Amino acid sequence: MKLFNEIEMPLMSILADMEFNGVSIDVPTLNDYAKVLNEEVNGIEAEIKELAGVEFNVASPKQLGEVLFERMELDSKAKKTKSGQYSTSEAVLAKLKGKHEIIQKIMDFRSLKKLISTYVEALPTYINQVSGKIHTSFNQAEAATGRLSSTNPNLQNIPIRTEQGRYIRKAFVPSTEDHVFLSADYSQVELRLMAHMSKDQNMIDAFNHAADFHQATAAKIYKLPIEEVSKEMRSRAKTANFGIIYGISAWGLAERLDISRKEGKELKDGYFESYPEVKAFMEASIEKARENEFVETLMGRRRYLKDINSSNAIVRGVAERNAINAPIQGSAADVIKIAMINIDRRMKKEGMQSKMIIQVHDELNFDCLKSELEQMKVILREEMENAVQLSVPLIVDMGVGENWLEAH
Known part of the structure; x- marks a missing residue:
């Protein structure tokens, strides 16, 4: 209440x-930008066709699937959808990313097309005729x-x-x-809330005394003086900082940072060694959720997690990640x-x-x-x-x- x-x-x-x-x-700014982006899209589309060595409709998932998996043979185990065509979803393309440069081009093509249709061309249509403004x-x-x-x-x-x-x-x-x-x-x-809610003294000290929290985290993980932390180490620590409070796995860390699973595990282990109370807080959040089937924010907002005791490991895993993240993200809200x-x-x-x-x-x-x-x-x-x-x-x-x- x-x-x-x-x-x-x-x-x-x-x-x-x-x-x-x-x-x-500012509608003229958007209109000008639409022209620039459409030109960029046309350029990428031409490059995709050149790399494929055939003329086809890049925006058609059916034709794209045939080009990638029948003509270019990028994945011999490519799966077809119920409609009988190959899946070219974001997840499918992400797995093929290293196989051929055409994949990145297709991803760029799609993200630009979405940007144009969802925002650049769509925003002016939301302008209220009376106020001349957008009212979300x-x-x-x-x-x-x-x-x-x-x-x-x-x-x-x-x-x-x-x-x-x-x-x-x-x-x-x-x-x-x-x-x-x-x-x-x-x-x-969210990281500051994690420090407060987990009561991890190392994390609290890093926020209270270090000028750069990600750098301080990297120094702890890699056991180095702060001045010896490289840009890459800081970048990895930053990914760990934000990823771990969302319940990311060692494998997920490895994938996001494009490093081996072994390095991903070492990074996560190093993180929990640096901030042991964060790990304890996360485990306690999952345990509380199992008992109550809900978790709470600082202000007592509840997130109900009925699947936390599910026998299905995947479903349960999602609920466990929510048990870790909801108190933090909800408290930030x-x-x-x-x-x-x-x-x-x-x-x-x-x-x-x-x-x-x-x-x-x-x-x-x-x-x-x-x-x-x-x-x-x-x-x-x-x-x-x-x-x-x-x-x-x-x-x-x-x-x-x-x-x-x-x-x-």
């Missing part, structure tokens, strides 16, 4: 305001972890791992020339919701005209009046960093720009 009355109910009117405020889109819907009771989701359009799923995906954010602009885009997001909030409520209260109290417009999990975005910028930065830092008191500090990164890309 505390979660319901103090977080979810007060948040409802804030989300309604955000939906009503909407966000401005934020769904409060959709995700099992307590995270908000966004639909019509989904503004939380714009790809940011690729240059092309990130560029779409350039089209999200302030409402007038008197405004700027202000973005604030929590730094490594609770934290930003508390921050949103406190920020909104403070903005109203101080008579701010700036508006909260987009939430993407650990990130809040504002249409900020230029004259209020410094005051808004103070409000965001104070309210986000003090949303809850943990055994490690909550840290917020902020950016300002003429568009979302510049700000974040």
Whole structure:
């Protein structure tokens, strides 16, 4: 009831305001970008046909399957779907990645086509004729972890791992020339919550004393002084940091880092040796879930896991990973919701005209009046960093720009 009355109910009117405020889109930027991406797609398509040595429709899974598995013979054990054609799903292509350069080209072709159809060409169709803005819907009771989701359009799923995906954010602009885009997001909030909830002293110390947590983790895993940690070691430690709190296996780590299973196991073992209480916390979370068939966040939000005692190992494995991740991801969702409520209260109290417009999990975005910028930065830092008191500090990164890309 505390979660319901103090977080979810007060948040409802804030989300309604955000939906009503909407966000401005620069349509010419998207139209120009559509031309650039379509040219890129056409170029990749031509390369695929050249590598295949035959003219065919790359967008047709049926024709693509025939080219890859009958003409090019890339997998003698290729499986056919019920409709009698070869499967060319993302998972199938990922397994063939090292076999021929055509596979990466096909993956690039597909991701660009999806980017164009889902965002570049679709976003302008969502512009409201009256307001001239896009008004997404934020769904409060959709995700099992307590995270908000966004639909019509989904503004939380714009790809940011690729240059092309990130560029779409350039089209999200302030409402007038008197405004700027202000973005604030929590730094490594889930890892900080893991440190707090697991009470792992090594992890707490790394957050409290090290300038770079991933570097500190690498130093522990590889038993080296921090200054001797290489970029590659830091990168591996970062993958371990984020992967392990999602219950990733040693094999999954190896696959993601493109290393041997033995190295994957050594990395995971080294991680748990460095942060022993994290392992104990994960095991305890699974044990609690087995007893109660649910797990809880810091604020008492429950995620029910009926499959945790299933006799099916695959089904049970999914529930076990959720038992590890849900308390962490759900607590992160609770934290930003508390921050949103406190920020909104403070903005109203101080008579701010700036508006909260987009939430993407650990990130809040504002249409900020230029004259209020410094005051808004103070409000965001104070309210986000003090949303809850943990055994490690909550840290917020902020950016300002003429568009979302510049700000974040």
